Amino acid sequence: MSARDAFRQDAQPAFVLHSYPFRETSLVVELLTREFGRIGVVARGARRPKSALRGVLLAFQPLLVSWSGKGELQTLLRAEWHTGYRPLKGISLICGFYLNELLLKLLPRHDAHERLFDTYGETLRDLAAAQGPGGILRAFEKNLLRDLGYAVTLDRDVESGHPIAAEQRYNYLVERGPISASAESGGIGVELVGQTLLDMQSNDYSNAVTQQQSKALMRTLINHYLGEQELHTRQLLRDLQAL
Numbered sequence: 001m002s003a004r005d006a007f008r009q010d011a012q013p014a015f016v017l018h019s020y021p022f023r024e025t026s027l028v029v030e031l032l033t034r035e036f037g038r039i040g041v042v043a044r045g046a047r048r049p050k051s052a053l054r055g056v057l058l059a060f061q062p063l064l065v066s067w068s069g070k071g072e073l074q075t076l077l078r079a080e081w082h083t084g085y086r087p088l089k090g091i092s093l094i095c096g097f098y099l100n101e102l103l104l105k106l107l108p109r110h111d112a113h114e115r116l117f118d119t120y121g122e123t124l125r126d127l128a129a130a131q132g133p134g135g136i137l138r139a140f141e142k143n144l145l146r147d148l149g150y151a152v153t154l155d156r157d158v159e160s161g162h163p164i165a166a167e168q169r170y171n172y173l174v175e176r177g178p179i180s181a182s183a184e185s186g187g188i189g190v191e192l193v194g195q196t197l198l199d200m201q202s203n204d205y206s207n208a209v210t211q212q213q214s215k216a217l218m219r220t221l222i223n224h225y226l227g228e229q230e231l232h233t234r235q236l237l238r239d240l241q242a243l
Helices: 091-107 112-130 134-148 196-201 208-226 232-239
Strands: 011-024 026-033 037-043 063-068 071-079 170-174 177-180 190-193
Touching: 011 037, 011 091, 011 112, 026 091, 026 112, 037 063, 063 196, 091 177, 091 232, 112 134, 112 196, 112 208, 134 208, 170 196, 196 208
Parallel strands: 037 071
Antiparallel strands: 011 026, 011 063, 026 037, 063 071, 170 177, 170 190
16 A cells, blocks of 8 residues: 555545635645545646536535545545535525635634534535525534534523523623623623523524524624634625625
């Protein structure tokens, strides 16, 4: 076995998150794989008109990919469609790019999250069938933070330990969780009602107040973990009044 073959992986489930030109005819492709997390590969010759890879390396479609090498960028050897998904269109397409940008900026390379990979695929299917994508995005954001080790506490007051009460008002503190609102806690964290937290716990985003408050909460949390990084797709969604 050659040194190249020793680092070869064959027919691994993956999605394309992003790609950009590399040299004259190639692409660098960021992949989300089920067993190896986010990886970067060089698809040599993929920009040539007759390349077998040219029409395969598309976002939002399940692939089986093979690569070899080690380090930050490996060499893509083969890619083929695994199963077909309904194409994303309109606002759902922009939401799909939003998911990809979150994963690119929050998920370290070579950090496998099999559950997150499955959640991503399920979210793409949901977006393709959705009329209103807001609740789908909130559920994905919540699951993403959970799998990165930043689980969102939704079931209890983190100071008293008491279960969340639907009519109670709370302040959600980043990296801590919800505390009962009081004169002393006013103005800190994200203000919301207990029903919003309970709805988020059960992935029920049918209530208009829950939609508004859950959006504000998740935006605050994700901004915190992004640090100085900006989300360009969020601005597109904001312009379309969908996020």
